[in-house]
Amino acid sequence: MTTALELRQITKRFGATEILRGVELTVRQGERHALIGPNGAGKSTLFDIIAGRTLPSSGHVMLNGTDVTGLPAHRLGRKGLARSFQTSSVFTGLSVWDNIRCAVLGSHASWPARWFGSNVIDRETQRVIEAIGLTERSSEPASNLGYAALRALDLGLALASDASTLLLDEPTAGMNRLEAAQALSLIRETTKGKTLLIVEHDMEAVFALADRISVLVQGRVIATGTPDEIAADPGVRSAYLGDEP
Template sequence: MNTDAILTLRGVRKAFGATEIIRGVDLDLRPQERHALIGPNGAGKSTVFHLVSGHYTPSAGEIALAGRRIEGKGPQAINRLGLARSFQITNIFPGLTVFENLRLAVMRPRGLQFCLWKRIGRDATIRRETERLLEQVRLQHRASTLAGEMSYSEQRSLEIAMTLASDPKVILLDEPMAGMSNEETAYTSDLIRTVTQGRALLIVEHDMQVVFALSDRISVLVYGQVIATGTPQEIRANPAVKEAYLGEEVSA
């Protein structure tokens, strides 16, 4: 394992029956690095996220978070060790207000989400942390709005805040800009850059303009294998990457 990396995958494989989806992935995520995982549809990017976050168990290989093996652990255990993720589909409670959604996320790492005997509304620590996160993702003016009534980009901002609630060392974002307009994409990209400062980010995103502008390094996944890892400039110039995935996009 790479002791300089905060997240390491070595020889990771995942098969569903006779079909092998992930075929020996090696990947290192450095502390405070923004690292994009790109590749064509069906390459296995979301499967890698499921493996890292504990929703799937690898068929083979090792995954380590801050030097500690995590393959086979469940999502909650991995979250407690310092890793949080968002999903392709917005994962919020539309009938609750923005404040209530985020307060639930703040309560979870403190073990208070199922606490029925305590008046959480009177807990000043929970309230202050919720308000701090709302301000960090620029949603303080929407605190009393039902989450289901917000725009899609605002809902994604709320989900990012909920991801930050456990104060993770590593954040996984799965296509956070999917379905957004150009203006929403620019806003969300700037927000991600701001809120991930001091943390490591692994992001799956199909918008290549965002990927090349946001990432410190990029890994390219094709048919369940990483075919290249490098800086945006190195990936842009890599002939194998151009042939396998980027094509003309690389010079856009």
């Protein structure tokens, strides 16, 4: 079993407060791994560290066996890691097409310049827009899109990067149940063959989507396992799942 992402004893302090206290996490290549935990547990902070937006106080982030701790986001992108943020990174003034095309171009900066004028980029753009179900709206400005479509476009930006490992932080936040279900099936379809680490609040969705789940409570991973194992874990139930309505 090959490891895509490995976190070794990650800690993070803000002033005197220790938010992450020695996080250990292994995401296998090609698996869908969900990170769950109560509000304030440190999930977004951990994503910031993995994605190179902030440094850990100590510990290491390994990507495909290489230590990438502290590398900036654009260098991680070249090593095959993409992140979709809790807040949107879409350019609202640009069309759907131009948003995706920019992301495709950005991720293929190393391609020979002669390809840029050709339709290689256009075909790739088309493929991503089809995958996220926005073909009919590709000439519209992103500002026209409703919330769910905007999040789909956000997912498209991550897919356009062609990264093999994706970090998705609460991709269904702010959606109603129907939109959330559609978004998750879109994620399931479009990320086949990729490695996924996803933070998601909707437990039903998590248990349906994830191959494995890790539970972060008070800055530590208290359990990792299959959905069945996590559902049956007494420590998880008392620390977290028992609090669910």
